Amino acid sequence: MSLENCPLFNAGKGSVFTNDGSHEMDAAIMTGKDLMAGAVAGISGVKNPVHLARMIMEKSEHVMLSGAGAAEFAKLLKLDFENEDYFFNQFRYDQFLEIRDTDKFQLDHTEKKFGTVGAVALDQNGNIAAATSTGGMTNKRFNRVGDSPIIGAGTYANNNTCAISCTGHGEFFIRAVVAYDISCLIEYKGLSLTEACEFVVNDKLKKFGGEGGLVALNTNGDCVLAFNSDGMYRAWKTSENKKGVEIYR
Ligand code: ASP
Numbered sequence: 001m002s003l004e005n006c007p008l009f010n011a012g013k014g015s016v017f018t019n020d021g022s023h024e025m026d027a028a029i030m031t032g033k034d035l036m037a038g039a040v041a042g043i044s045g046v047k048n049p050v051h052l053a054r055m056i057m058e059k060s061e062h063v064m065l066s067g068a069g070a071a072e073f074a075k076l077l078k079l080d081f082e083n084e085d086y087f088f089n090q091f092r093y094d095q096f097l098e099i100r101d102t103d104k105f106q107l108d109h110t111e112k113k114f115g116t117v118g119a120v121a122l123d124q125n126g127n128i129a130a131a132t133s134t135g136g137m138t139n140k141r142f143n144r145v146g147d148s149p150i151i152g153a154g155t156y157a158n159n160n161t162c163a164i165s166c167t168g169h170g171e172f173f174i175r176a177v178v179a180y181d182i183s184c185l186i187e188y189k190g191l192s193l194t195e196a197c198e199f200v201v202n203d204k205l206k207k208f209g210g211e212g213g214l215v216a217l218n219t220n221g222d223c224v225l226a227f228n229s230d231g232m233y234r235a236w237k238t239s240e241n242k243k244g245v246e247i248y249r
Pocket of ligand 1: 136145171
């Protein structure tokens with residue numbers, strides 16, 4: 001939620017513009033101990049889409065809600081809403097104006113560093129979880145939905161394998177079922193977290209033409225931050241307070 005509240009990232013406040021000049025956000029969350037998940041697609045006005053995703057996981061019988069119905073559910077739960085001014089961002093607006101009158105829709109990867117936010121975490125009980133939140137791609141239309149809210153594509157968590165949150169060109173991540181593919185390589189083929197992430201991101205996905213990256217974690221606390229783009233904003237912190245922040249390789 002704090003990453004969503006920061007205007008520097010393409011999620012929540014700071015989300016990119018759709019072709020009609022609005023914001024449609026996607027988010028998902030999954031917990032590895034019970035394979036519970038919640039996701040929201042094409043939500044507008046809700047301050048923290050990832051919080052809504054969590055409420056869908058915890059307070060509904062569903063996994064994924066979208067659009068007006070998801071907003072109705074958020075209102076029922078009295079989640080925070082914000083108006084258009086809150087979501088307006090000059091930098092994003094200028095990016096949007098550059099391609100508004102074209103058929104292009106584009107990744108927010110200013111200098112090829114992605115702006116979608118994702119987090120993976122391991123708690124003191126040994127459980128892992130993953131969450132992803134995004135405004136999607138600039139100038140998207142037709143209620144386009146990316147990989148972020150799709151369980152198994154952009155977000156996945158399973159205590160037996162890993163927790164994964166992806167960023168990149170969603171269409172490729174959906175077709176390559178990236179997050180679940182990594183989990184399967186660990187579960188069925190016995191690959192390590194590093195081997196599985198490297199293979200999917202820097203071999204399979206790259207050959208497929210999919211640009212992006214991901215953050216991954218397992219219950220041992222092994223952490224992999226893999227990407228095939230020039231850079232990816234990333235940071236980590238351990239319970240012993242070891243921490244780091246990186247952008248490029
Ligand atoms: N994966 C997101 C999407 O396709 C975009 C991003 O990660 O920047 O909607």
